[in-house]
Amino acid sequence: MRQSRHIGKTLREAPKDAQSAAHALMVRGGYIQQLSAGVYSYLPLLLRTLNKISQIVREEMVAAGSEEMLMPALQSRELWEETGRWERYTAIDGIMFAFKDRRGAMVCLGPTHEEVVTDILRRDLKSYKDLPKSVFQIQTKFRDEIRPRFGLMRAREFIMKDAYSFDVDEAGLEVAYEAMRKAYHRICERIGFQYRAVAADSGAIGGSGSQEFMVLADTGEDTILFCDACDCAANQEKASSRLEEFEQETELKPMEAVLGKGLIGTGPLSEFLKIPLWKTTKTLIFEADDKVVAVMVRGDCDVNEIKVVNRLGCKSLRLASPGRIKTLTGAEVGYAGPIGLPADVLVLADHYVNGRVNFECGANQTDHHNVNVNFGRDLPLPEFGDFRMAREGDGCPQCQGKLQSARGIEIGHIFKLGTKYSEAMGCKVLDAQGKSNPVVMGCYGIGVSRIAAACIEQNHDDRGILWPPQIAPYQVHLIALNLEDEEINRQCEALYARLQSEGIEVLFDDRPLRAGEKFGDADLLGLPIRLTISKRTGDQIEFKLRKEAKPEMVSLEDALVRIKGICGLK
RNA sequence: CGGAGCGUAGCUCAGCUUGGUAGAGCGCCAGCUUUGGGAGCUGGAUGCCGCAGGUUCAAAUCCUGUCGCUCCGACCA
Known part of the structure; x- marks a missing residue:
């Protein structure tokens, strides 16, 4: 992409309402633009990253045996009344966008899809032989957040992958849950997160067990507690702990x-x-x-x-x-x-x-x-x-270790739902004895747009973003200086064409600007590899990694080998 | 929902107390100079001062209402 044609200008100053590093950098870099409270346009650069994150998630879902589909965001009140969540989500929690259509029927914008997916599957499932099933979608979700915050971190409209599993019994759910748990770990590893999976409260969704995937960041909204000796880890709102107990007097004194x-x-x-x-x-x-x-x-x-x-x-x-x-x-x-x-x-x-x-x-x-x-x-x-808030320094509930604390950003949450929804909605199958049983469900969410924000939160410096190559909008930022020189101009165009023909994704800064502005933008946008061509570089190319301080001069062939190595291309 | 703050140029903000010709920096346009970390000079364009009503000879400024955005708290697949 030629930067001269690219939409999404960089800003020198962060808008005053930027509330976190990731938010400010995304606005300054022209990655997002706010439309209203908690509602953002994903500008071209960010969309590329979101698509890459989605693709990683998609690949891992498919590898875990889940099938992709796409459900409506616009849903009817009737379905939500079947599970009793209409009142909870509209009147009590007020988290759901709900309004009347022109015929006077109440409709809502889906914050989650348990009802819709259960409705689809209950028509499909007849026998235990039809199970197990697993389905996922990547879609825009809507939540009327009381207080949207931190840009994409807590938005009212956001992109999420949600998956649902359907099994004949608890043992089947266990298998499905475990497959998803492993897939979530692979997703976090592929993106390169420093993260932790922790035991979590299952909240309004309900169910018997759940884990959250927390990206570690000081600006995270959640506090997690983890043992310094074993692998016990939990969200503070769920965590239990062991306290020191003291020797008691033997004689009861008068009150x-x-x-x-x-x-x-x-x-x-x-x-x-x-x-x-x-x-x-x-x-x-x-x-x-x-x-x-x-x-x-x-x-x-x-x-x-x-x-x-x-x-x-x-x-x-x-x-x-x-x-x-x-x-x-x-x-x-x-x-x-x-x-x-x-x-x-x-x-x-x-x-x-x-x-x-x-x-x-x-x-x-x-x-x-x-x-x-x-x-x-x-x-x-x-x-x-157990009604007590566990704290850092408390004893681990499972071993003799001590609990430590960290702040985290919740990017994924997996739940064992059980039969809450299948029972309420009559999603049942016949077992081998001809008896009808509700299917056992699980649901598994991961925030695609939130992953992008969390990734920046974890990978930035005072000048800008440092994208990991796997999800960077482009892999290479080609900086052309001295474009007034015909020869250099030709050289840059040739290099741009060559890189593209090699399958490398390039953002080509062909704008007639000063070096300082171009380098400043390159640092801000944070693409992993920067190549510079100028009257100083001769027949070589200046090669610099965003995460390294110093550039070096390399030949074209050298540059190609290195770039492909970093990007995992052959 | 409770408490608070802010809406003035594309962005960051001053002006409002004490009513009287709407401002700065950055950005934008043109020219000249400059040219590897956001350059200099000269000239130029840009505003329903969030919206509506009120007070006044006169309102960005005072009053009322309203909408929007934000902060703190409660809340949060």
């Missing part, structure tokens, strides 16, 4: 309420009471849909709300308002405890709240704290479970 005026927070409280932090207790009051729930964690811990939501199966969970807390506990915020709450308040407690003798907790009376509290004697046993 008493002590005055600790204005003491809010377990830190100051433990100092004031001269007891270790682990003896204190945080009791948080939540409103879960229309019920009130109290959640207790050890004073040195925090509540993981997602774990609470999963335990309760509620649609929404939020901290109760100060006014509500006062009516429920009779005290200001900061003094809530499990003793003396209204009978209809469910009390949940993290495992590590248990096993303590003579512990502290709020007294439900302003400025007062109960000390020497003991389960069984002073209050009934609450429902115990």
Whole structure:
């Protein structure tokens, strides 16, 4: 491609709303242009990269035994009502674009395709002999994100590959899931990501198990925890951990309420009471849909709300308002405890709240704290479970190692769905006994446009992007200087033609600009190989890798060999 | 949805407090000079000051409404 004809001008200054390195570089490089909040045009250079990413994903999907198709983005309300997700996605979460067509029928733009694919397959599948099946598509998806952010990283319209598997039983799902898991690893490796696969919460999609593929980057929106000794790794919202436990007193002391005026927070409280932090207790009051729930964690811990939501199966969970807390506990915020709450308040407690003798907790009376509290004697046993936020430095739940943390960008997520959708939509097959069973499904998403953003986030310097050759829009950036010289002009044209005839993808900077501007643009655009021809280069070519600081002079034949080596061409 | 900020030239932004001829840098066009890391000089073009209403002799500026974009939070296959 001749740069003089190319659409997508580079900018010297980043627009003020650029929120991350990748976002700013994509805008400056003319890779994307914003149309409205979270909605972007993919300009020619980025489209080439997106196509290359799609092709890698496609190849790995096909290799994993999945078949490609394309489903409608425009979907009808009826299907979504079959699974009960219409209300959840429109009214409750509001994540789905939904509107009336001219006949007055409600339609939506698909944020995901479980309903549509299940509808297709339920017409196709009759017998267990028809299984297994696996299908995928690469398509634009729509999500009415509450807050679009970071350019393509969290957009309202984005490109995604989604795949779905259909099996006769859990064992079949296991095989399909494993094939996808391996394919996802291969995709990440082919793109050259530094990444981690972590255990994840399955969220609104539902299902029994899931893993996220996280590209490591400080600007990532997720925190992941991983063991420094074994391969245990999880998203923080899912992670569990092991805490240090302490030797307990053998004698139960009498419970008493002590005055600790204005003491809010377990830190100051433990100092004031001269007891270790682990003896204190945080009791948080939540409103879960229309019920009130109290959640207790050890004073040195925090509540993981997602774990609470999963335990309760509620649609929404939020901290109760100060006014509500006062009516429920009779005290200001900061003094809530499990003793003396209204009978209809469910009390949940993290495992590590248990096993303590003579512990502290709020007294439900302003400025007062109960000390020497003991389960069984002073209050009934609450429902115990894992409701605690795991943190860096905690013990690994599987071995004696310690958890470390990192920030990550979620680029892929694989789920074992089970029969949630097949059951709701009647996607069933007859087994060998002639009995009808819902098929067991899995779903597997990977963000194509997000991969491009994550790749830049992980591969850039202060001057611009450093594309890996596999997904660079072009492999070679041919820079022509001194074009006013007829001879050099001819030489450049010949080289451009030769490179193309060798199957090399070239962006040819044939613009009559100064050297500084051309080199600056080349660094910004970030193509892996830069070739320069000028009056200084004679019959040689200046060869420079974007990731290296220094250029070198090589012959044409040398250059071709090197380029093909880097690009994996013969 | 709660809190906040910003909409002025293609881009980054000043001007608004205290109403009175719409500005700068970069970019763009032309010419001359320059020519390997965003050059210099000269000349030039470019604005429904987001939109609508109000106050006023007079509004980019003050008031009201509205739309858009953004930030923080809640939320998030």
